[in-house]
Amino acid sequence: MRNMKKLIYPLLILSLLVFLTGCDMGRQKPVQSEDFALGTIINQQVYGANANKASEEVSARIKELDALWTINSPGGDINKLNNNAGQGYVELNPETVSILMKARKISDLSGGAAFDITVAPLVKAWGIGTDNPQVPADDVVKKLVSLVNYQDVLVDEATNSASLQKTGQMVDLGGIAKGYIGDIAIEIYKKNGITSAFANLGGNVVVLGNKPDGSAWKVGIQNPRGENGEIVGVVEVADQAVVTSGDYQRYFIKDGKRYCHIIDPHTGYPADTGLMSVTIIASSSTEADGMSKAFVLGLEKGMDLVKRYGQAEAIFITNDKKIYVTPGLQGKFHLEDATNEYTYIQNW
């Protein structure tokens, strides 16, 4: 009996110590960084011994690619490609060649109906992303739509060059660059031995591994009609990208009509198919970014595209505030709607 008592006191004291320290165990301090590039804000949170080096490397790479790919960046690759439209091949950075090829692959999935990087002349005509968005005349839209064709972007991998077939054609990587750079960030983290990190490129989220405590990352999905940061739900992810295309960013209202910033490549008009947002969850951040343009197709056709692609889960939010979620997200997506306005429709 005395032995038992001797055993019980150390055990009690030990359990007390565990309670006292328990909440701080396994909690590492991450390296957090904030950059402004790609016309947006970029946040990183990186854990592990090389976290500082890895996040700095990612920041530097983002800035390089920003200069290369921003449409108005003088001397940049996209600027060069657009300026030489209809005049043959121009030599480009291998990374530019690679993203152009990726873009083509994603466009092929929808035959250019959802995602097409040659939509740039229309983006320009509508003044998307500028301080003066406008509604162009119908005949202007009609003329510019005839220039949109992703198959006119010819790439020669062997010579690291590309060309646009017709004069007036333009490429805008705005619908894929953040996604592509997300994948590059993950590669850089891995190369530095990092096993837990995230990068948030202006709302395009990419996570590596789980959180250091082993649990999944909780990614909040924006309420399309709420304030910035007000969510409708949370999706739990590991080693995946979460990318949303929504009508609530950079939209403008003219004569009482709301115009979103995502142009339908086939009509030349901002998409208006009954959706407020499409969120894609996939292991490839590049493809998640491209696939989120299923927004343009509306609920039925958009979901068909996601299923045809077969490597993504999706959350579609319709104008009537219904949230349609693919079966693979069961148990991973949770409705967190403080407004009580949204209906969650599972296994769509």
Added chain:
Amino acid sequence: MNTRIFKIGDKILIVSIAILAAVFMVWNTVGVSTDKKLTAVITQNGSLIRQINLNDLNNPEYIYLNEGINQVILAEKGRIRFIESDCPNQTCVKTGWLTKSGDRAVCIPSQVVIKIVGDNEQVDIFAY
């Protein structure tokens, strides 16, 4: 026979350790969510400009920023916002008041971010 194992002093000690442990457990789980400590962090281009405890603020405070773009931030007890900015699209001003942990206002042109930080954030990352 069980009652004979421990003397009264032992029992008191065991019970008090158990109570202490329970108190810490409750404090650790509930305490975090009831802790309403609101700290606003203002950064420009990633560098810290000011950190303000919004709970301890009894008088409104104006913060003037004039590197590149002129801006005015107003901090009050429990809330903070951009009230003026010379930037073109005014996204930062339109964001309005930030009141809870995780709220954020961003001005891309001036690279100024106001963020409310805390341990009780509902999510790790916002996708938008």
